[in-house]
Amino acid sequence: MTTFIKEIEDFDLEQTLECGQCFRYMKLDDGHYKVIAHGKVLEVMQKNNEIHFHHTTLEEYHDTWVHYFDLDRDYRGIKSSFEEDLVMKEAIAYKPGVRIIKQEVWECLISFIISQNKAIPHIQKIIKNISEAYGDYIGDHDGEKLYTFPTPEQLREATEQDIRDLKAGFRAPYIIDATRRVLTGELDLHGLQELTTEEAKKELLQIKGVGNKIADCVLLFSLGRHEVFPIDIWVKRVMEYFYLKEDTKLDAIQVYAKEKFGRQAGFAQQYLFYYAREKKIGK
Numbered sequence: 001m002t003t004f005i006k007e008i009e010d011f012d013l014e015q016t017l018e019c020g021q022c023f024r025y026m027k028l029d030d031g032h033y034k035v036i037a038h039g040k041v042l043e044v045m046q047k048n049n050e051i052h053f054h055h056t057t058l059e060e061y062h063d064t065w066v067h068y069f070d071l072d073r074d075y076r077g078i079k080s081s082f083e084e085d086l087v088m089k090e091a092i093a094y095k096p097g098v099r100i101i102k103q104e105v106w107e108c109l110i111s112f113i114i115s116q117n118k119a120i121p122h123i124q125k126i127i128k129n130i131s132e133a134y135g136d137y138i139g140d141h142d143g144e145k146l147y148t149f150p151t152p153e154q155l156r157e158a159t160e161q162d163i164r165d166l167k168a169g170f171r172a173p174y175i176i177d178a179t180r181r182v183l184t185g186e187l188d189l190h191g192l193q194e195l196t197t198e199e200a201k202k203e204l205l206q207i208k209g210v211g212n213k214i215a216d217c218v219l220l221f222s223l224g225r226h227e228v229f230p231i232d233i234w235v236k237r238v239m240e241y242f243y244l245k246e247d248t249k250l251d252a253i254q255v256y257a258k259e260k261f262g263r264q265a266g267f268a269q270q271y272l273f274y275y276a277r278e279k280k281i282g283k
Helices: 013-017 057-068 075-080 085-093 103-113 122-133 159-182 191-192 196-205 214-223 233-244 251-278
Strands: 002-007 026-027 033-037 041-046 049-055 137-141 144-147
Touching: 002 057, 002 214, 013 033, 013 041, 026 122, 041 057, 041 137, 049 057, 049 233, 103 159, 103 214, 122 159, 144 196, 159 196, 196 214, 233 251
Parallel strands: none
Antiparallel strands: 002 049, 026 033, 033 041, 041 049, 137 144
């Protein structure tokens, strides 16, 4: 394992990790981040356009981290496609380094089930609790043991009360239902990639507690369906504030976003979400 440096344009590590799309990271006092993903631990930091990858290998970088951080995509071209939209230009200029992370499907699904009505620190705590209780040990950080996110097989014996005891609250039966569906074959996580976006979303919506927003987040942040446009309260506010000028139902916002942003809707959503949340637009 070693350390190496890559110069990467149109990428900001902090903006990408802390924009609400993923939850298994820790910011260290010296500016480094510890990231747990795909069964691995990465220590990484940024100095201008230089990304310093620590305790990994070049092979692991190409096999895991390039895809995880979406580093092989032309984000300059994506941003230029919004050039004529003044709202998007301002949102992009505010946080120009956001990239869409590609997460493991199962962990992404459960993470966004957990995220309902929770702030990011609370989401991270619940994920940490579940990982420590059922995941595999993968290393230490300042004396704290780190664990992988448990697979459905590792959650097989978990009861609803077990998950509640890990502070998951009302989300516990949703996690148990998702686990059961995967273990029985009702939900084929690997097969989702072979389905159309509409078909994959229909499958995800069968899970107890999964609505349009969670399903869209899974599609965008793990399955690479960049045409989807997840809507939460911040996205709703920014769309109404800048584009629609009135209170609008979520379905109508979805239709509008699809027509306006097309195949780039997911990228537009991330820029707008971060912009609205940080600026508290419409609050």
